[in-house]
Amino acid sequence: MTNQTVLPAPPVLSPTGTAFFLDLDGTLAEIVADPLEARVAPETLEALARLQEATQGALAVVSGRSLVQLETMLHPLHLPLAGVHGFERRESDGYVRRAEVDSDLLADLVTDVVDFTSRQRGLLTEAKSGSVALHYRKRPELETTCRAFAATLANRDRRIRLMPGKMVIELTLGSLTKGDAIAEFMTLRPFAGRVPLFIGDDVTDEAGFDVVNSMLGVSVKVGPGLTHANYRLEGVRDVTRYIQMVLKS
Ligand SMILES: O=P(O)(O)OC[C@H]1O[C@H](O[C@H]2O[C@H](CO)[C@@H](O)[C@H](O)[C@H]2O)[C@H](O)[C@@H](O)[C@@H]1O
DSSP states (O other): OBOTTOOOOOOOOOTTTEEEEEOSBTTTBOOOSSGGGOOBOHHHHHHHHHHHHHTTTOEEEEOSSOHHHHHHHHTTOOOOEEEGGGTEEEOTTSOEEEOOOOHHHHHHHHHHHHHHHTTSTTOEEEEETTEEEEEOTTOGGGHHHHHHHHHHHHTTOTTEEEEEETTEEEEEESOOOHHHHHHHHTTSTTTTTSEEEEEEOSGGGHHHHHHHHHTTOEEEEESSSOBSOSEEEOSHHHHHHHHHHHHHO
């Protein structure tokens, strides 16, 4: 991956020629201790609404969150969405697609993670369609224990994939990534034929950067850390400022 110190700020792209793909947590919303407390700031929502109009709809949020959570956090906007790292998608026409999973396997996973987190103060379970997240942000000293527990669960069935994120370990069923979601959107109107841009902050965004890079698009990492992205913005406020600059171009 690229060295963290050398990436420039992204070029200000034209809203009419670009397909915008944005991650949510750490990109449009500041990271906070409790996932349910995360918010998209009003000025960011306003910038997104204007960008949706300026791009004629070529703006999608691509997130690890569920579609239900994304709708709540982005209200009153109605955007194309990819949730649970590409497992579920809401397309521009409102049509929702979900990958199929073994619901019994998922239910067992959720039960096991809830059982584990309920025995340790501060650990959280976030159950989603197709995935369950084990959050340890309030107990960072338990990272190794949480990782070992998650690995034990994943060893039970090869369909379970571990996706480490920011103070979270997700146990996901299936192999879809944010890259798959972006590639799929890029085959559809109004995204097709535009230059893709993806902005994200986490290791799970790297699959999106790879797909965008393969399409000669613009990949932007938010914050520090090694990455396959070609550009960098420092934080969530800089992402909103970047969108505002695009709107002025
Ligand atoms: O792909 P994203 O939109 O960035 O979503 C990734 C995960 O974000 C959420 O967890 C992260 O943000 C929380 C709120 O700031 C924070 O408390 C947690 O430690 C982070 O890992 C969300 O809860 C997950 O479902 C997403 O997969």
